[in-house]
Amino acid sequence: MGFAPRYHRSEGARRRAGRWRRAALAALITGAVVLPLSGAVRPEIPAPPPASLAPLSASTLDEAYAANRANAAEAARMAAGHHDRARAATDRSLAAPARHLLAFDGRGSGQVTEVLGDLGRADRIAVLVPGSDTSLDTYGRFHAAAAALYGQLVRQAPAGTRTAVVAWLGYETPGTVSTTVTTTGRAEQAAPRLRALVSGLRAIAGDGPRLSLLCHSYGSVVCGRAAAGLAVDDLALVGSPGTGADSAAALRTRARIWAARGGDDWVENVPHLSADLFGTTVGFGTDPVSPAFGARVFAAGDGGHSDYFRPGTTSLTNLARIVLGETKAVTHD
Template sequence: MGTRGSGPAAVTSAEGGTAGAGRARAGRFRPGRFRRGLLAAFVAAAVVVPLSAAARPAIPAPAPASLPPLSTATLAGTYAANRADAAEASAMAAAHGDRGRAAADRAMASPARHLLAYDGRGTGRAVEVFGDPATARHIAVLVPGSDTTLDTYDRFRAGASALHRATGAGTAVVAWLGYDTPRTISTTALTAARADRAAPLLVRFVRELRGAWGTAPHISLLCHSYGSVVCARAAAAADVQDIVLFGSPGTGVDSAAGLHTRARVWAARGADDWIAEVPHTRVDLFGATVGFGTDPVSPAYGARVFAAGGGGHSDYFAPGSVSLANLARIVLGETAEVTRA
């Protein structure tokens, strides 16, 4: 699930069936059956739409650089090597005739960018840090939702940059596009398959952050939309202090306790976020488990629910917003200052 106007936004109607069927079943409405019907309808659309669209040709790019483990001594070299890869990827994309990707790669190659990882192949992966992770007392790792690729990376990066400005010196914010996000209108956005593949990569990255600097920073996972499914899969093994789920379709478990983590678990949803209309249920359809279950902001889930203001699905990092202020407080460990919903 990605930005406003994407995701299962089609699953928003509370009406279904014919008028005659409605009269015949008056007083017998079954929410569970209704939700399963909505999910089945969306799955059908998700299968048809990608098959009817033309496939994008593969974009050539170099394989990622082989780099030494992160440390204070290797950080500058890591940045330089990844910028060089981005520059080469830009040239290859331009020669291939993909001017949009060439421009995205070229922006990544800027000397101002601090890339901990880069892969221009396919939809692309990038891990960019704001601030100095070697000296940071607090590190926030942002995990994005669906439709976040190198081609749409700027909107994800803007959120990381806004959070870094809100948290100030002594904090590092990592934009972790370290996995292949699903397309919003696809069956992959309704199952945990991509999250299952992403979770070990996220755990490995957190472990690398922990071991790189000889310090013990406060690490928070900030997990937006489908990214909350990734964080849920990583929660038991990731050594972090806070896991923050916002704009979440669910996590695939029934409660925060089901994450089996010692981290504090937080949840929020903006008042105008369309994700609230997605059925928070799990059903077996076509041999796969579809949907992610309990709403993380519901009392049944048991997370620490905080105020997110009146914003929509893409507004959690809007400068001056209630949600950004609370996210910054969580990252800084100022938990008593977080305003509750």
């Protein structure tokens, strides 16, 4: 359910892979109802603890960026000493002077919050919340999605409108092929962290900027768990298996709720169920693009599960319109 690249595959191969993943995920969810639940095993990669930071504000942003870059550089050295060349390369790239990290933790599967644009002066801020299989080891594709959105915002924004994108890998995402991806457990752990991020962004930018959450796949479950009372203007669910709520109204947020699904997205065939099993909720309830849910359904084109932020797509254009507040221009299915 992450941002896996699919740009160079033939249409036939894409559809065969989509059918395989649809069948596999449906079987996985069915199995999760009757099999014991277990967590995914993550590699333990050594890294320093996160940097100690002053409370975030516009005046402390540069200090936070510098401290987190230094922490990423130290994580790169430790990963190299552990003979993990791929992780060392990722950490090293995040330590580059041009990167703006609000948070960084290189331990285990890793977490990072990165800013694209001038957060302290932005009028429109988008927060990307990723789905499963997103970690420091796959961060490049998540960053590419954030960069594509930022580029689209720059192109579409009216003159004088300043934008920023926050790529928030602030929780341990589930694996796509795991029972954790069928439950709300990881989302419930992540929700307080997402709420803290939004509070931090408001402390930095104030109440004036328009703030949108763009939630992909399992990330929409995280957003659903965090939504109640959250100080955001728009919440967009793309490629969503559900939010854990029966309706948009049940999210209890003042934000406008949007939903979209691409024509070739295998998540369409995920069973929309919700059941309690030994104290754990399995499944995520009502399909967000269904009339019963009550979201504002917008067009996403004919792309697949990993295509929502691909340059040139209908979905990316519409997501940028939502972030910019140009909601009358959003095209609907």
